[in-house]
Amino acid sequence: MPDAAMPASAPAAPTVSSHGQRRLATPERVLLALLVGELIWFSLAGTNFLTLDNGLEILRASTEVGLLALALTPVILTGGIDLSCGALLGLSAVVFGAIWRDAGQSITVAAAAAIGVGLVGGAINAWMVAGFGRPALIVTLGTASLFRGLAEGLTGGAVNYSGFPAAFLHLGQGRVLGLPTQAWVLIVAVALIAVLVHAATIGRGLRAIGYAPEGARFAGIPVGRRLALVYLLSGGAAGVAGLVYAARLGQARADAGTGFELSAITAVVLGGTSIFGGRGSVWGTILGLVALGVLTNGLRLADQPAELAGVLTGILLVVAIGVGARRGRT
Amino acid sequence: MTRRTIGMGLALGLGLLTLGAAGACRGGGSATPDGALTVAMMPKNKGNPYFVSCRQGAEEAAQQLGVKLLWDGPTETDPAKQNDVVEAWITRGVQAIAVSVENREAMSTVLRKARGKGIKVVTWDADADPDARDAFVNQATPAGIADVLLGHASRLAGPAGGEIGIITGSLTAANQNSWIAEMRKLLPTKYPNLTIVDIRPSDDDRKKAFDETQTLLRVHPKVKVVMAIASPAVPGAAEAVKQSGRKDVGVTGLGLPNASKPYLLDGVLDSAVLWNTKDLGYLTVQVATALAKGTPIAGTTQFPGGRLGQLEVRGDNIILGTPFTFTKANVGGFDF
Numbered sequence: 001m002p003d004a005a006m007p008a009s010a011p012a013a014p015t016v017s018s019h020g021q022r023r024l025a026t027p028e029r030v031l032l033a034l035l036v037g038e039l040i041w042f043s044l045a046g047t048n049f050l051t052l053d054n055g056l057e058i059l060r061a062s063t064e065v066g067l068l069a070l071a072l073t074p075v076i077l078t079g080g081i082d083l084s085c086g087a088l089l090g091l092s093a094v095v096f097g098a099i100w101r102d103a104g105q106s107i108t109v110a111a112a113a114a115i116g117v118g119l120v121g122g123a124i125n126a127w128m129v130a131g132f133g134r135p136a137l138i139v140t141l142g143t144a145s146l147f148r149g150l151a152e153g154l155t156g157g158a159v160n161y162s163g164f165p166a167a168f169l170h171l172g173q174g175r176v177l178g179l180p181t182q183a184w185v186l187i188v189a190v191a192l193i194a195v196l197v198h199a200a201t202i203g204r205g206l207r208a209i210g211y212a213p214e215g216a217r218f219a220g221i222p223v224g225r226r227l228a229l230v231y232l233l234s235g236g237a238a239g240v241a242g243l244v245y246a247a248r249l250g251q252a253r254a255d256a257g258t259g260f261e262l263s264a265i266t267a268v269v270l271g272g273t274s275i276f277g278g279r280g281s282v283w284g285t286i287l288g289l290v291a292l293g294v295l296t297n298g299l300r301l302a303d304q305p306a307e308l309a310g311v312l313t314g315i316l317l318v319v320a321i322g323v324g325a326r327r328g329r330t
Numbered sequence: 331m332t333r334r335t336i337g338m339g340l341a342l343g344l345g346l347l348t349l350g351a352a353g354a355c356r357g358g359g360s361a362t363p364d365g366a367l368t369v370a371m372m373p374k375n376k377g378n379p380y381f382v383s384c385r386q387g388a389e390e391a392a393q394q395l396g397v398k399l400l401w402d403g404p405t406e407t408d409p410a411k412q413n414d415v416v417e418a419w420i421t422r423g424v425q426a427i428a429v430s431v432e433n434r435e436a437m438s439t440v441l442r443k444a445r446g447k448g449i450k451v452v453t454w455d456a457d458a459d460p461d462a463r464d465a466f467v468n469q470a471t472p473a474g475i476a477d478v479l480l481g482h483a484s485r486l487a488g489p490a491g492g493e494i495g496i497i498t499g500s501l502t503a504a505n506q507n508s509w510i511a512e513m514r515k516l517l518p519t520k521y522p523n524l525t526i527v528d529i530r531p532s533d534d535d536r537k538k539a540f541d542e543t544q545t546l547l548r549v550h551p552k553v554k555v556v557m558a559i560a561s562p563a564v565p566g567a568a569e570a571v572k573q574s575g576r577k578d579v580g581v582t583g584l585g586l587p588n589a590s591k592p593y594l595l596d597g598v599l600d601s602a603v604l605w606n607t608k609d610l611g612y613l614t615v616q617v618a619t620a621l622a623k624g625t626p627i628a629g630t631t632q633f634p635g636g637r638l639g640q641l642e643v644r645g646d647n648i649i650l651g652t653p654f655t656f657t658k659a660n661v662g663g664f665d666f
Contacts, residue, residue, distance in 0.1 A: 047422045054421045061414055162435035173439065249413055249436040256410075300402070300418030305376075307405050 027272025028284045030320050035291045042298030049301045060172075060180040060248070062293040064089065064241040064257065066286075067186060068264035070193045071237035073285045074230040076268050077197065079210040079277025080129060080136035082231065085238040085264065087147035088121040089257035092242030094151045097161025097252035107168050115239035121147055122235015123228075130227035144261070151254040161252040172247025182244045189237065194282045196233075202226065210277020266313060267292055270320055291316065369618045370400040370419045371428040371611075372412060374456065377405055379666030380586070380607060381430070384455070387611030394636060395619050400424065404432075416440045420447055426618035428467075430455035438462035450621035454614040460646070465627050467614045468647040469605040472505075476512035477520075478653045479582065482601045483555045484521050486580030491523025492554035495546040497539050497567045497583075499560035501531045506559050509584075527553065532563035539566025547574055558583035564602055568593035587656045587664040594658045606654035607666065613638060617648055 043050040068085045075082050096114035099105050105113075121143065128139040155161075174181045197203040205226050208216040217223050241260075246252040271288030273280025295316065296309045371388055373381035385401055392399035400419070404411035412429070413436055419427055420443060427444055431437045431453055438459040441451050445462070454467040483494050498506045510529065517524055527550050532539035543556055543566065556579060558567035564585035571579050572593070581593070584603045593599035616636050620627065627633060628646040635641040635648075642649045656664065 051421075057417055057421055061417065160433070160435060169439075245410070249410055249433070250439045251433060251435040253433070296414070297418060297421075300415060301422045303400055303422075306402055306411065306415060307376075 027320060028281070028287055031270060031272065031284070031287045031291055034316060034320060035287065035294065038291065038294050038298060042294065042302060046298050046301035047303075049298055054297065054301070056175075056180055056183075058290075058293045058297045059183045059186075061297065062289055063180070063182040063186050064245050064248070065260050065263045065267065065292075066289050067189055067237045067241040067244070068234075068260055069267040069285050069289055070186075070189050070282065071230075071234040072264050072268050073193060073271075073273055073280060073282055074197055074203075074206050075136075075234050076265075076273050076275060077203075077206045077210050077277055077280050078227060078230060079213070080227065080230070081140060081265070081275075082125060082136065082234045083140040083261050084121065084125060084144035084147055085234055085241075086257040086259060086261035087144040087151070088118055088235060088238035089242045089245060089260060090254055091121065091147040091151040091154075092117045092239040093246045093252040093256040094154050094161070094254055096243060096246055097159075098154060100164070101161055107165060111168075111243055114242050115236060118235045118237070118239020118242065119232060120235070121238065122232040125235065126228040126231035129231055130224045136231075148254070151256075155254045157254055159253075161246075162250055164246065164250060169247050169250055172244055172249070182248070185240065185244060189240075190282065190286065193233075197282050202229075206230065207278050210274070210279070263292065266317060270317055272320075367397040367426070367619060367622050368400060368424040369397050369426045369428065369615055369622065370402070370424040371614065371618070372403040372415060372430065373401075374403065374412075374430045374432045375405070376401075376403050379588075383607040383664065383666050384611035384614075387608035387613075388615045389611075390608070391612040391615035391619075391636060395615070397615070397619050397622075399615060410436075412437055413440050416444060420444050420449065424449060425622035426450040426452065428452040428454055428614050428618045429458070431458045432456070434458055450618065452614060452618045452621065454610065454617075463646075464621050465617055465646045465648060467610065467617055467650065468644075469610050469650045470653050471649060472508040472512045473516075474649075474651075475584065475603065475653050476509050476516055478603050478655065479509070479557060479559070479584065480513055480516055480521050480524065482582040482603070482655070483557055483580075484524060486582060486600055487524060487554045491521070491525075493525055493527045493550060493552050494555045494557055495527060495543075495550055495553045496529045497532050497542055497546070497556065497558040497560070497563045498529055499531070499563070500533050501529075503560070509559060532558070532560055532566060534560050534562050536562045536566040539563035540570045543567040543570035544574070547571070547576065547579070553579060555579070556581045556583075558585070561585040561589055564590050564599065565593055568596075568599040572596070572598045586666060587661050588666060590656060591661050594656065594661050597658065600657075602656040602661075603653050604656065605650055607664075609638060609654070610650055612636065613641070613648065613650055 048054060072082055092114040095117045096110045099113045100107060100110035125140055125143055128134045129136045171181050176184060205216065205221040208219060208221055209223055209226060213223055245256050267288035268285050269275055270291060271284025273284055292313060295312055299309050369392065373384065375381060388399060388401065402415050412432055416427060417440060427449055429437060441458055441462040445451050451463040452465050452467060453463045455469060457466045496510065528546055530542040530546055532542060539558060539562065546553060556567050556571055558564045564583040567583065568581050571581050581599045582601045586604065587602065590599055590602035594602065613635050627643060627648065630643050632640045633643050633648050638651065641651055
């Protein structure tokens with residue numbers, strides 16, 4: 001099954017990417033079919049599932065994981081991974097709360113600090129992965145523990161920052177021009193990452209790094225700088241997601257975003273991005289995100305227990321990847 | 331080309347099969363006729379045996395009242411999970427939501443939203459902000475707990491009365507201190523022949539409770555009753571009294587049945603006080619259903635709690651009633 005995704009298929013790189021730009025690539029079409037299946041099923045089994053309001057709720061609930069997944073797409077395209085983004089979300093949410101309440105700064109200063117924390121966290125990952133060539137899996141596993149530990153240390157594991165002003169809560173709970181406020185943040189992120197991955201030459205460079213880092217270096221691609229950029233972006237996205245999380249729930253605690261990195265990776269991989277790098281698209285990630293969001297939401301509206309979502313996510317992943325790999329070979 | 335079509339068909343088929351399987355293994359509600367009220371109830375954690383026990387009572391009440399009960403909540407440490415589930419319940423359109431609140435600030439926001447949509451909101455076990463819910467099912471009042479504990483102590487000390495030593499949580503624990511304050515109020519009037527001679531901390535640690543109880547017995551050799559009022563302190567205190575060989579010292583306290591069970595069965599521990607979790611779940615569904623049917627609760631003085639009889643209402647709190655006592659005879663029926 002994984003052989004289609006192995007770097008061994010490197011020579012096929014340009015064909016796959018130009019193919020992907022002309023029409024939806026295989027895994028994305030499989031996913032689209034699954035998504036249609038979900039929609040049909042839940043509109044029959046769920047109560048009030050197929051309503052505009054519910055669609056917007058799904059969008060609202062998916063924004064934080066969506067931001068992480070979007071920023072993870074270029075990371076995974078280079079054959080890397082960022083396991084620390086969920087923990088970094090928690091740390092930036094807590095820092096936001098601490099700067100606003102304990103240090104008595106304005107919301108703007110606190111928000112800037114939270115995004116700053118995300119960028120610094122991303123820079124640490126970038127420094128270790130791009131600068132020292134350490135394996136991303138190990139590096140970000142370590143920084144995940146570090147960031148979560150810092151968040152817990154900062155709050156003693158118990159402090160819960162809350163009571164944020166209404167103007168800030170609007171970011172997570174309000175609507176602007178008919179859409180949940182945070183959806184606009186997500187749309188901007190989609191545009192940014194889509195340009196990065198699909199329009200700019202950088203995107204082709206990222207795929208090349210994913211297929212063969214050494215080859216990319218010989219081809220004159222500044223591998224170190226490209227890698228640093230994607231990890232930095234992932235950190236920044238975690239910072240923004242931390243703010244959205246705090247605004248949606250109206251609280252910031254050290255355990256914010258627990259497990260979000262895994263949901264984000266699931267969305268990316270479900271969307272057909274190869275975990276070995278080199279192959280994938282932003283559109284796939286968006287489809288993956290929607291498929292997951294609809295599944296979780298639909299199950300609840302069909303009165304199913306929440307843990308079933310985990311089982312079905314697993315099945316979806318296996319089916320999508322299994323079918324995708326088979327079709328990828330033909 | 332045909333293989334491609336087959337692939338697509340396969341994917342779609344499997345997807346539908348998967349979701350069909352989801353429909354087959356329904357977990358939450360029991361089957362009730364259409365048009366019945368739907369009450370959605372959430373524990374802090376679905377896996378915790380304490381809440382599993384609450385659910386039994388909730389299912390019982392739902393069956394009795396003919397309402398559809400949805401039971402769902404977090405299974406892991408994701409503080410956003412409670413919010414996500416309540417959001418879905420609001421969209422789904424249930425008539426009442428009952429929540430044991432883990433994150434007060436975060437939940438209060440979404441519960442207010444539910445109220446704004448005309449859904450009746452009840453909190454149980456742990457409360458939200460008062461304006462975020464219609465009623466709180468209060469499992470025990472400090473005065474009620476103090477009275478039952480002193481009742482057991484008085485029975486153990488015998489008609490002549492005597493000295494009580496208390497093993498508490500930490501010396502600053504708010505819950506325990508409120509129970510002790512209520513006991514001090516009750517002693518002169520209701521139990522004049524009992525005196526509290528010592529209050530020692532266990533810091534919610536079984537070993538420390540053991541050590542402090544040994545010290546208590548040495549410092550106050552005339553103590554007739556050891557009262558351990560934090561769950562981990564109960565087995566610690568019971569073990570210390572058991573090892574001292576003092577058959578004339580009785581042990582009572584407040585704690586979970588599983589922690590107390592060995593010592594209750596052993597006979598060292600006379601009784602462990604808590605609330606009846608099944609009754610808590612039962613009453614919560616009763617209250618949620620009554621509210622959904624438009625019965626006002628705030629401002630009344632009594633609530634008809636089904637098999638629990640008439641229960642006291644204080645403001646918008648419905649009081650579950652007298653705390654429940656686990657003894658050698660009944661502890662086998664509880665598992666949490």
